[in-house]
Amino acid sequence: VQLQASGGGLVQAGASLRLSCAASGRAFSVTSMGWFRQAPGKARVFVSTISANGAITYYADAVKGRFTISRDNAENMVFLEMNGLKPEDTAVYYCARGRMSWGSMRDQDYGYWGQGTLVTVSS
Numbered sequence: 001v002q003l004q005a006s007g008g009g010l011v012q013a014g015a016s017l018r019l020s021c022a023a024s025g026r027a028f029s030v031t032s033m034g035w036f037r038q039a040p041g042k043a044r045v046f047v048s049t050i051s052a053n054g055a056i057t058y059y060a061d062a063v064k065g066r067f068t069i070s071r072d073n074a075e076n077m078v079f080l081e082m083n084g085l086k087p088e089d090t091a092v093y094y095c096a097r098g099r100m101s102w103g104s105m106r107d108q109d110y111g112y113w114g115q116g117t118l119v120t121v122s123s
Contacts, residue, residue, distance in 0.1 A: 001025035003114030005095045010120045011085055019080040021095030021114055029053075029073035032098030034110055035080045037091035037119075044094070048080060049103030058103055062088075085121045092116040 007019040021033070034049035048059045048069040057069050068081040078095055096110035104110070 001097060001112045003095050003097060003112055005093065005114040005117040008093060008117035008119045010122065013086055013121055013123050015085050015121070016081070016083045017085065017119060019082065019093055019095075019117060019119075021078045021080075023076045023078070023095075023097060028076045028097075030101055032100060032103040033069075033071055033078040034096045034098060034103060034105075035069060035078075035093060036096060036107060037089075037093045038116075039088075039091040044107060046105040046107070047093070049098070049105065050078065051103050052101035056103060058105060060105075082119070085119075087121050087123045090119060090121050092118050 002024045004022045030052050032051050035047040036044050037047050038044040046060050050057045050069045054071050066084045071078040094116045095114045097112040099111045
């Protein structure tokens with residue numbers, strides 16, 4: 001299984017970005033997917049997760065109402081639409097594949113991780 005995240009970049013506060021994560025390997029459609037982020041000098045934290053069938057999503061309070069997670073099981077893709085970006089959203093964003101069909105906020109519930117894509121939001 002390989003995960004390739006893309007879509008990061010340098011934007012101004014208030015802008016939008018859409019992150020994508022392409023997954024290889026089998027069984028994508030039966031496992032949850034998640035996004036985590038790690039800001040400079042800080043620990044990696046949960047951002048959002050989506051269940052295997054896409055019906056259930058969860059968000060960290062810091063991004064609720066601004067970010068939207070979605071997936072395309074036919075294309076083995078997961079997305080993170082980020083609106084109203086703030087400087088505190090600056091981080092490396094990682095996509096991860098869950099060990100279960102339902103989503104989780106715990107990073108130990110994810111077995112595969114992408115390489116990360118950097119999002120920088122200037123004020």
